[in-house]
Amino acid sequence: MIPAIGLVVGLVVGIVLHPDVPLSLQPYLPIAVIAALDAVFGAVRAVLDGIFDDKVFVVSFLSNVVVAALIVYLGDQLGVGSQLSTGVVVVLGVRIFSNVAAIRRHLFHA
């Protein structure tokens, strides 16, 4: 419950303040969001599996974001930024879907 409140507080703060993101960082935002969502859904599944660990969650979130940003940056330098972004989105999207499916099985037993 408390983590959900934290998420909502973060959302509200972001909507109220809506700080400007530098233009050079904007290509990384969608990838960072997908990586963050992947970490969150992984954490929810781990909670339901009864093996949650906060350090693992934070480390997986940070490493997801950093690696995703690195891949996009490298892709931009090589001129294949959009293709690599698509790859990252596909991989993380597949993971999000299968984690959500596991969460669904836990919650609804279906």
Next chain:
Amino acid sequence: MTAPGQQPTGASGSGHGHSDPAWSMSLINNLMRAPLDPGYRSAADRRAAEGKPASVGLRSPLLIVTLVVIGLSLAVAAHALRVPQAASDKRRTELIGSIKARQSTIDADSRTINTTRRQINALQAKALQHQNDTSLADRLKTLEVTTGAGAAHGPGLVLTVDDAPGSDTDAEGNPRTDTSDTGRLTSTDLQIIVNGLWTAGAEAVSINGQRITSQTAIRFAGEAILVNFRALSPPYAISVIGGPEVADRFKANAGGAYLRELVSGYQIRENLASKTSVTVPAAATAPLVHASAIPSQSASSSTTQGGS
């Protein structure tokens, strides 16, 4: 030459190696079967070995701070990525608005030009009547028809040419991609066809209502063909005033041969119809400010042209 050379190496590269055909899918299999970070399992095992519960409670400050950061980044990303799209939409509507405004300006201006031209014609006719000189009025009419300043009608033919079937848009419905360029008429094609018609004895020519005068250029801008600086869209109906022999002569000369080649080689559609009455509209001829006739030759015609 490179494509056939590359094919065997690519085929052999994928052929040998792992015997399991699904080997290349192992990454996706991994993702589908074990989507959870293995760190959770190993951390739980370690805690279990230490005698603690497998799962850590959800009240750790680290977790809450991270979730606040994630929520913040979600909101910021949604906000930052939505704004540029709205801005581009705004620019788009601005551009569309300014195009429409200019188009209505052009429409209004051409209406003014037409009414003014009618007034000029009426005043001209009146002035010439006062002079009781019918020959001058007749000569003015002839010159207007010759130069394209006046509309003309008479027997002739209408030659309709169109792009090859299916070349107007590609599969995505975008006419500007260059995948099917070969079936599209270019300004050069129209130039050669019109030149062929002049050679065949055409007396007045217009394309889609744009009169070809001595000041006309058939040119292109992007994909569009411009005649008298107006963009035309296919099919191109070329109205020609001339005797019955024009069609036969056109078929025999270089322009006709070129058109036949376009039809057979690029599936350009063509239709030549003889008409008993063809109307060729007047062109918006610019007045000649600097050009004047060379004095030693026919001075009378230059004065009449300058007056018209």
